[in-house]
Amino acid sequence: MVDIRKVKDDDKSHVRTLELFCIREYLESSLQKKWDDLPSELIEQLGASAKDSFEFYRDTGLSYVAVEKGQVVGFLFSQIIEHVNNIDKVLWIDNVGVHPDHRRKGVGLKLLRRASIDAKKKGAKAVQSVLMPDSKNAVMLHKKAGFFLDGRKFAFLDLENFE
């Protein structure tokens, strides 16, 4: 039986390991990037569970772990954004992942559903989820959960050295 509960400080190292595993899996299968070739400083910054980011997501009150027999088998990191594309209060899901041994058992759906219900209680009007473009599992999960995929992509600009 899988329990979905809010992420806690004690989950930090387990959820970090699982999120990095999912990111690695995606990078190696989709982008053919060798994980061992990535600089360790870059790996440290990847994902919502990264050192400088975990506390932020814990404090949104909208980030969760899926736990089975005391083990973290899934996670979802999200936050409410005040205004996106003419909609006030949108639940923005930054990452969701499930351990490979626990996939196709409804854990991903449960995580999405719990986050959506809690966000609705906080006044959210819609949910947007960040998908890696060629992650078939993620696309299928979101379709099954009732999301509408209109082919939009996000473009990203780092402003650190921007003038």
Ligand SMILES: CC(C)(COP(=O)(O)OP(=O)(O)OC[C@H]1O[C@@H](n2cnc3c(N)ncnc32)[C@H](O)[C@@H]1OP(=O)(O)O)[C@@H](O)C(=O)NCCC(=O)NCCS
């Ligand atoms: C995407 C992911 C979170 C799905 O988690 P999950 O717990 O396996 O999903 P569920 O069991 O709740 O699946 C629900 C539905 O999604 C669809 N689905 C999920 N994985 C699928 C797959 N590999 N192929 C086809 N359909 C799939 C199915 O419709 C499934 O329902 P069904 O099993 O009754 O057919 C998981 O595959 C994962 O962690 N992938 C790696 C990380 C990732 O891609 N994260 C997404 C952010 S980019």
